[in-house]
Amino acid sequence: MKIGELSKKSGCSIQTIRFYEKQDLFEACNRSEGNYRIYDASSLRALRFIKQCRSLDLTIIEIKQLLDTKNNPDKSCSSVNNLIHQHMVDVTHRIAELEELKLTLSEMASACTDDRKVKECGVLQLLEK
Amino acid sequence: MKIGELSKKSGCSIQTIRFYEKQDLFEACNRSEGNYRIYDASSLRALRFIKQCRSLDLTIIEIKQLLDTKNNPDKSCSSVNNLIHQHMVDVTHRIAELEELKLTLSEMASACTDDRKVKECGVLQLLEK
DNA sequence: GTTGACTCTATACTAAATATAGACTTTACA
DNA sequence: TGTAAAGTCTATATTTAGTATAGAGTCAAC
Numbered sequence: 001m002k003i004g005e006l007s008k009k010s011g012c013s014i015q016t017i018r019f020y021e022k023q024d025l026f027e028a029c030n031r032s033e034g035n036y037r038i039y040d041a042s043s044l045r046a047l048r049f050i051k052q053c054r055s056l057d058l059t060i061i062e063i064k065q066l067l068d069t070k071n072n073p074d075k076s077c078s079s080v081n082n083l084i085h086q087h088m089v090d091v092t093h094r095i096a097e098l099e100e101l102k103l104t105l106s107e108m109a110s111a112c113t114d115d116r117k118v119k120e121c122g123v124l125q126l127l128e129k
Numbered sequence: 130m131k132i133g134e135l136s137k138k139s140g141c142s143i144q145t146i147r148f149y150e151k152q153d154l155f156e157a158c159n160r161s162e163g164n165y166r167i168y169d170a171s172s173l174r175a176l177r178f179i180k181q182c183r184s185l186d187l188t189i190i191e192i193k194q195l196l197d198t199k200n201n202p203d204k205s206c207s208s209v210n211n212l213i214h215q216h217m218v219d220v221t222h223r224i225a226e227l228e229e230l231k232l233t234l235s236e237m238a239s240a241c242t243d244d245r246k247v248k249e250c251g252v253l254q255l256l257e258k
Numbered sequence: 259g260t261t262g263a264c265t266c267t268a269t270a271c272t273a274a275a276t277a278t279a280g281a282c283t284t285t286a287c288a
Numbered sequence: 289t290g291t292a293a294a295g296t297c298t299a300t301a302t303t304t305a306g307t308a309t310a311g312a313g314t315c316a317a318c
Contacts, residue, residue, distance in 0.1 A: 102217060109213050115210075284296090
């Protein structure tokens with residue numbers, strides 16, 4: 001199949017597929033006589049793996065590490081488990097940051113709930129501090 | 130004062146100050162004979178306002194809008210209040226997304242808590258799906 | 259007069275795509 | 289068979305909010 005079909009089946013845009021290839025995340029495939037990329041079912045599987053990882057917000061570098069680990073079936077999988085665990089810690093941390101931000105924003109919002117003039121705006125006054 | 134002093138007093142790096150100036154977020158100041166930027170107390174106040182806004186994760190464009198509004202003291206402040214409100218909605222939404230991601234990651238993590246071989250790794254098996 | 263600290267501009271880099279230009283290939287249809 | 293449309297190619301620019309660097313110029317102290 002050509003890149004347009006792979007794009008539809010995988011849900012990744014054509015540009016994204018080419019981008020992953022350039023990043024060495026997605027193996028360069030065979031080319032047709034007219035230099036078109038030709039993919040098969042295994043390409044689709046590989047791309048879906050990448051997409052799954054990206055949906056977990058893993059970075060391209062992290063996905064490369066996972067792929068590298070996958071190529072050594074007899075080695076320990078602890079690096080995989082650590083990566084997921086660390087990622088969960090990071091997400092938890094980010095949530096806490098955003099919760100704090102949300103609190104600040106909510107305090108700020110309640111400093112000016114009605115429609116005043118700019119020079120009397122409670123929000124702007126808080127921002128000056 | 131010169132840019133190094135402003136940087137220390139504001140907590141913004143020298144490059145960041147120059148960057149804000151280039152983005153028209155921070156007014157271009159006077160220059161010394163040797164072409165050094167010369168700032169005063171009002172520069173520091175302006176920079177602190179920007180920093181406060183950035184700490185709320187407002188974008189540079191949004192901060193520009195706020196500054197623009199500030200320059201019209203007699204107009205309505207409703208755009209300011211709307212901006213903060215919308216930002217809070219966005220943050221709330223992002224938190225929900227991250228909470229869902231955290232759940233997925235936690236399910237994933239529990240698929241392989243011990244140290245196995247790569248080919249038996251529960252996390253990798255989930256990622257294949 | 260020279261050393262060292264400071265500042266200047268311009269440029270490249272980060273992440274993960276997305277968008278575009280301009281050229282080439284393939285397919286469909288008259 | 290000719291041509292128009294659709295698909296694909298590479299290379300480059302753009303996005304965000306800075307950070308990092310090179311190479312040059314300025315200033316203060318000794």
